[in-house]
Amino acid sequence: MHSADLDCAAAERRIRPYVSETPVQRSEWLSALCGALGLLTFYLALDRGSASLAVPVIGFYPAVVAVHSVAFLDEKLSGLQVLGVALAVSGVALIGAAG
Numbered sequence: 001m002h003s004a005d006l007d008c009a010a011a012e013r014r015i016r017p018y019v020s021e022t023p024v025q026r027s028e029w030l031s032a033l034c035g036a037l038g039l040l041t042f043y044l045a046l047d048r049g050s051a052s053l054a055v056p057v058i059g060f061y062p063a064v065v066a067v068h069s070v071a072f073l074d075e076k077l078s079g080l081q082v083l084g085v086a087l088a089v090s091g092v093a094l095i096g097a098a099g
Contacts, residue, residue, distance in 0.1 A: 056095050063088035 045054035063085045069075040077085070 053096065056092050060088055060092050 042054060042058060045057070066077060066081060066085050070077055
């Protein structure tokens with residue numbers, strides 16, 4: 001055996017615990033596709049509109065995730081979280097109305 005073969009075998013043993021043996025699931029591909037489309041539309045919004053309107057939408061993502069977690073994962077939001085979502089919605093609405 002050559003030293004290069006030994007180096008590759010040693011590297012494979014070090015990397016193996018971090019590599020998943022399971023195939024990529026459909027939801028992971030869908031998540032990647034949605035993320036790519038979201039980034040693309042964000043850049044289009046920056047290109048065609050003003051940054052003062054496009055950037056607050058990115059800051060609105062946590063509120064969207066919170067609402068979807070209630071709708072799809074049956075999670076419960078605390079009163080403070082509901083207040084945060086309401087403030088985020090009203091903030092984006094005010095910025096959009098002013099722009």
